[in-house]
Amino acid sequence: MTSTVHVNLPGREYDIHIGPGVLDQAGAQIAAMGGRRHVCILTDENVATLHLAQLQGALSVAGLTSVALTLPPGEATKCWAQLERSVEWLLGQKVERGDIVIAFGGGVIGDLAGFAAAILRRGVRFVQLPTSLLAQVDSSVGGKTGINSPHGKNLIGAFHQPSLVLADTALLGTLTSRDFLAGYGEVVKYGLLGDADFFDWLEGQGSALAAGDMDARVRAVTRSCQMKADIVQRDETEQGDRALLNLGHTFCHALEAATDYSDRLLHGEGVAIGCALAFELSARMGLCSQEDPSRVRAHLRDMGMKVDITDIAGDLPDADGLLALMGQDKKVLDGTLRFILARGIGEAFITSDVPPDAVRTVLHDALARR
Numbered sequence: 001m002t003s004t005v006h007v008n009l010p011g012r013e014y015d016i017h018i019g020p021g022v023l024d025q026a027g028a029q030i031a032a033m034g035g036r037r038h039v040c041i042l043t044d045e046n047v048a049t050l051h052l053a054q055l056q057g058a059l060s061v062a063g064l065t066s067v068a069l070t071l072p073p074g075e076a077t078k079c080w081a082q083l084e085r086s087v088e089w090l091l092g093q094k095v096e097r098g099d100i101v102i103a104f105g106g107g108v109i110g111d112l113a114g115f116a117a118a119i120l121r122r123g124v125r126f127v128q129l130p131t132s133l134l135a136q137v138d139s140s141v142g143g144k145t146g147i148n149s150p151h152g153k154n155l156i157g158a159f160h161q162p163s164l165v166l167a168d169t170a171l172l173g174t175l176t177s178r179d180f181l182a183g184y185g186e187v188v189k190y191g192l193l194g195d196a197d198f199f200d201w202l203e204g205q206g207s208a209l210a211a212g213d214m215d216a217r218v219r220a221v222t223r224s225c226q227m228k229a230d231i232v233q234r235d236e237t238e239q240g241d242r243a244l245l246n247l248g249h250t251f252c253h254a255l256e257a258a259t260d261y262s263d264r265l266l267h268g269e270g271v272a273i274g275c276a277l278a279f280e281l282s283a284r285m286g287l288c289s290q291e292d293p294s295r296v297r298a299h300l301r302d303m304g305m306k307v308d309i310t311d312i313a314g315d316l317p318d319a320d321g322l323l324a325l326m327g328q329d330k331k332v333l334d335g336t337l338r339f340i341l342a343r344g345i346g347e348a349f350i351t352s353d354v355p356p357d358a359v360r361t362v363l364h365d366a367l368a369r370r
């Protein structure tokens with residue numbers, strides 16, 4: 001079973017092909033895009049060990065030669081030094097305007113390679129071959145590319161849409177359970193922000209999905225990509241609606257900063273905890289029913305995910321400390337915290353009208369749930 005989601009951005013439209021085995025179409029799909037019959041791949045050591053031979057085989061079947069730069073795995077790779085290394089390597093490979101760069105990996109490689117493609121010769125085409133669930137449902141779609149700064153995550157970057165995305169759901173089989181569930185945090189986010197029926201379906205099918213049910217995986221990735229495509233088509237550069245995709249992220253970014261962006265908390269885990277907190281805050285502000293945050297928390301718990309701040313190992317700042325970290329988030333506008341809250345499951349909205357005291361109380365109570 002495979003599916004296709006079309007991202008309809010005039011002049012920059014592209015397809016996302018989803019399903020087990022779509023990686024094997026990489027050669028035929030990329031050859032059909034024209035350009036030099038030699039492609040450059042940016043990947044990381046883990047993905048290269050597991051899957052690079054399969055990709056290069058698929059490319060050569062279609063008559064494409066390829067060469068790969070293998071970067072270290074992990075968030076620290078999204079830095080100036082690795083960007084410089086990647087861009088200089090691509091220039092050394094004589095990549096020209098009409099050529100294609102392949103991003104083969106999770107969110108780190110997708111963001112870095114996409115940004116390298118955005119600035120190389122003022123922009124070359126790139127193809128996203130996402131290998132993690134998080135990258136398949138979120139970071140490979142929509143054209144946000146970039147690296148981190150010592151001042152914060154994703155502060156340096158560009159909007160640069162890929163020309164094609166191939167999300168091979170068979171590759172998800174090599175993820176650790178922790179990485180899979182972190183990506184699932186982003187899947188749940190889509191149901192919570194805009195599709196109550198999808199959330200209902202996830203409540204029923206989530207365990208099968210985690211256990212490897214391929215049809216369920218394809219369906220979940222497809223629905224997530226379709227929702228993201230719909231939002232990106234309305235608001236490519238996040239002037240409005242695209243911020244809905246940040247449900248849970250204001251809390252998440254504070255928690256990621258508090259844990260030094262280390263593997264104490266993976267991004268998708270922070271998103272899941274952040275979504276639960278956003279619903280808690282919404283209920284306390286009388287925007288949604290008290291049952292909604294309980295339902296969100298129950299599903300995350302059933303999936304064996306982190307749900308509470310206190311599920312994060314080690315010490316954390318107090319409520320005021322976390323609130324101060326939120327103030328440094330790039331989603332702060334004119335000093336006002338911007339939140340994505342909800343009137344119910346599937347009914348998220350953007351607001352700056354959130355009393356800091358309400359946030360402080362939610363954080364304080366969450367920290368006390370030890």
Ligand code: GLY
Nearest residue numbers: 138142144242245
């Ligand atoms: N990950 C959020 C966005 O792409 O806008």
